[in-house]
Amino acid sequence: MQSQLNAQHTQGEGRGRFARSLWLPSGLNSASAVAYLFLAPSLVFLAVFTIWPIISVVISSFHARRGRNQIFVGLDNFERIASDPFSQQVILNTVGYVALGLVVSVFGGLLLAVLMNQGLRNIGFFRFPFLATIALPMVSVASIWLFLYSPRVGLFNELLGGLGLPRSNWLSDPDLALASLFAVYLWKQLGYFALFYLAALQALADDVLEAATLDGVTFWQKLRHIIWPLVSPTTYFVSTIGVLNSLQQIDHVFVLTQGGPNNASSMALFYVYEQGFKWFKTGIASAMTVILLAVLLTMAMLQFVYLERRVHYD
């Protein structure tokens, strides 16, 4: 979506620039032809790697595999997803994960950035651990957390046990498994969102905040009425990226729980992987992908229409 929007922007600007230029007197038509010529490489890539896969996944979602053949089944795949308690649970898990991910990445990220932006001495020392996690690949992170969560020799249970508290079966307790995955995601990604807010905060003019301080405005009032509106472009960006990011979570599901126990921590992308690439039920996997795509497109539109209006870019 983002890349399509960018493509349109570029196209519009290109046309204007060429229309004004002197060395192309024949006017708009050849100018846009030139623009398309320059755009052609991107358009080809877009068509081959974005548009065609979308079309083929939609087609595939109306089919089911029998042996080597694909047969047309109409809306059957969608009905199966809607009526199967296990896929319902997957959707619920995903919605909860994404919603919580959105809230935490925006507010947690901002708060963390505000703290990192305090003019403390040796602040780099505190910034480092939060930002270092961004650089780590999720698979390695998940493998490390696998040990931390280990029921009998893991760090968390050792600590809890040491304090005389009851130990938990982090990854194989159906009530905890998804939350345990979320904690890993948060640990890894919060610094990423904070980084954008930190950049936004450091770009803020000091005089506004100084004036507010002189007027006796409290920390929370400053955060709510001055910082929050001023970083709104970042919030818009972070919320979009946050939703996309959390929807795309699969690495840690794969390494830590494989969606278990009893489907308790499965999420949309893992479901698609399992249906499509383990059991080769390409129809069901495509149908779920189409649902994901529809949700993402709708959300992108909503964010574009509503949020963008309320964002200050000055």
Place this chain on the structure above:
Amino acid sequence: MAEFNATHDHIQVEPIFTGGYAENMARATAAILSGQPPDVAILLGIDIYTLIQTEGIIPLDDYIASEEGLDIDDFFDAFMANNIADEQVWSIPWQRSTPILYYNKDAFAEVGLDPDTPPATWEELVEFGKQLVASDGDNVTRWGVEVPSSFWIFANFAIQAGQHIGSLGDEPCAVYLDTPEAIEALAFLRRLQEEGIMPDGAVAWGTAPADFIAGASAMIYHSTGSLSTLLANSPFEVGTGFMPGGSAGYGANVGGGNFYIMADIGQERQDAAWEFIRWMVRPEQIGQWGIDSGYVAPRAAAWEVDPLKSYAEEVPQASTAREQLPYAVKEFPATFGGQEIQVITTQAIEAVNTGELTPEEALAIAQERANDVLTQNGCEL
């Protein structure tokens, strides 16, 4: 492999490692469906119907009967059960297994049990297990037993209770998950937890051997294919025994990998694949692999020649799984859609191991879901 390539000028074999059996099957299926199969693949016996369904493999009877053939009767019956469909042989056993009981002999001696006598029945398993549990205050430092929450392990308990959850013959549409025997088996697994012998929650396949080696579990159920790892890494003496018997006595389902030859690769490559397989399953070769891995060499001849002959005399644990074979039957789930039915069954076990559902509820759901998978694959139930 290098040795084969060195001695065969006209054939070069290039191995590809893809992960466990499930990943390997996924990779092979993807390759078959995209028309670019490998020449040979080592896959589970239970995948036979899925592979036939995608027309990905060829029957091997002509090769077996040919001049450059193989004495197929030399392979143990239990290890051929999953390799035959429509009265044709589709794969040659390679690294085969059954689950067995591993136990910590030092722990047995410590609590006053005879280190040479593993539990023989479910009741003894409970009794021994209770004695073996050690704790530090409320915190259990050693569990009596760990049984991985896995379809393949659960199947043995159902057999021991008197009814296999899979079919015994050539029936790709048969699954028996909601039978009284299966319910009894799953209820027994739950009982191990309720009695405080086994940790609560689902037990991951890889956790059990790690805990066993660390001394955090005195007995585990695991594949005989883990034998070498456990023998090499355990700082105590490892005992092995048959899986304890239930109301129907001892029972096991087999497992492990077999050589399949792919369709669509041309006669020449298929001939080369056969030559490679024949070379790999030579008694000395397959015996050596059994020693290296812990898998059961699947043919009698391998046990009668060195290196396996003298190894089996030195390491008696290596023979446990083979001696258990008279009680072993076809691997579960040898059906259409088997890969998905594996997960469905494991999910039912997890639901019971975590206390989410009763055995009746969990297995009723699993049976319904398995039936749906079978129906989707053209079975008429």
